Amino acid sequence: PLARAVRRLKEQAQAAGIDALTGLAGRALFERDLAHALAGCSRRRAAGEAAPLAAVFVDLDGFKGVNDTHGHAAGDAALRAVAGVLEGRLRESDRAYRLGGDEFLLLLAETDAAGAAHLAEEVRDAIRELAVAVDGGATVRLTASLGVADTESAGLAVVACADAALYRAKREGGDRIVTYRDDAFVEPLPPGLPDSFLGPLRQRLDRGEPITVAALHPGEGEMAELRRQAQALFPGAVAAECDGDLLLLVEGVDAEEAAARLAEGIHGVSAAAGATDLSEIPAEDAASPAARIAALVNTPLALAREAA
Numbered sequence: 001p002l003a004r005a006v007r008r009l010k011e012q013a014q015a016a017g018i019d020a021l022t023g024l025a026g027r028a029l030f031e032r033d034l035a036h037a038l039a040g041c042s043r044r045r046a047a048g049e050a051a052p053l054a055a056v057f058v059d060l061d062g063f064k065g066v067n068d069t070h071g072h073a074a075g076d077a078a079l080r081a082v083a084g085v086l087e088g089r090l091r092e093s094d095r096a097y098r099l100g101g102d103e104f105l106l107l108l109a110e111t112d113a114a115g116a117a118h119l120a121e122e123v124r125d126a127i128r129e130l131a132v133a134v135d136g137g138a139t140v141r142l143t144a145s146l147g148v149a150d151t152e153s154a155g156l157a158v159v160a161c162a163d164a165a166l167y168r169a170k171r172e173g174g175d176r177i178v179t180y181r182d183d184a185f186v187e188p189l190p191p192g193l194p195d196s197f198l199g200p201l202r203q204r205l206d207r208g209e210p211i212t213v214a215a216l217h218p219g220e221g222e223m224a225e226l227r228r229q230a231q232a233l234f235p236g237a238v239a240a241e242c243d244g245d246l247l248l249l250v251e252g253v254d255a256e257e258a259a260a261r262l263a264e265g266i267h268g269v270s271a272a273a274g275a276t277d278l279s280e281i282p283a284e285d286a287a288s289p290a291a292r293i294a295a296l297v298n299t300p301l302a303l304a305r306e307a308a
Helices: 002-015 027-046 063-070 072-087 113-129 151-171 195-207 223-233 255-265 289-307
Strands: 053-060 095-100 103-109 144-150 177-179 212-218 238-242 245-250 271-277
Touching: 027 053, 027 095, 027 103, 027 151, 053 072, 053 113, 053 151, 063 072, 072 095, 072 103, 072 113, 103 113, 113 144, 113 177, 144 151, 151 177, 151 289, 195 238, 195 245, 195 289, 212 223, 212 255, 212 289, 223 238, 223 245, 223 255, 245 289, 255 271, 271 289
Parallel strands: 144 177
Antiparallel strands: 053 103, 053 144, 095 103, 212 245, 212 271, 238 245
16 A cells, blocks of 8 residues: 555656655656746847846765765665755745756746856765665765856856756766856857947847858958959848958848859859858757857868868
8 A cells, every 4th residue: 555655755856847756746747837937038028127047056976976876765865955956045036946867946036147046056976975885884975067047148058058068067077067158168259249239130130030140251452343243143242351251141041042153153263162151050949158159150161171
């Protein structure tokens, strides 16, 4: 009867989206809550309001060794202890989730990266102080790696960027916190790219409009003629010269058609072309706005230079 009752409680918890082992919300609730939180952020930003939201990934270091050395009962006790640490440090507006294994995530409402990093420090220190008693009188000690991001820098990709920060924390040896910053994670834009090009590109990206960026790598002394012909092919395109190359923000065509039109329509000058569009860069929930802009600019430049 007791075993059946335990099974029934676990089934009820699972049906409600609760992780039966730790009592934390599970992945299904996380996905629901994240979608709701990001929709709220988008509405508030559209209204000109600040809408900070932060995500903190928490992953235990070397956790497989706990199970291998002390058994799964010890591992379960350690996971429950970590869940207690997380729940004990959250406000009512925050929530902790167990996504699977020894991976946890915190969603922090009205919190920027600095505030989330401060909480992450508290969590890491508290996990270090845990002493989980296991069979035989042994004690298990734990450390954790944490990745932090907020919507101010990561946009709708806040969770993906926190995950990238976590991966770097693991790669750098664990037992540390890494906060996502565009200047540390995003390929830099080429120097000298003017705001007259970047401004319209950012605006179209923010509005979710179709975007195609083409690049041309000209021969020596041929930039002026190349620019004249390219803008004749794409009237109304936003053009910018950058580090010896020509960039075009074009409308009404995808990357394949843009590249083909340039290849067929440029005459009398030597030029290699490349192009990309939104279908070829990470989705808005997979990369920060800065990372998507970098991909839109750097990808066609690289293609043009490779073809030269």
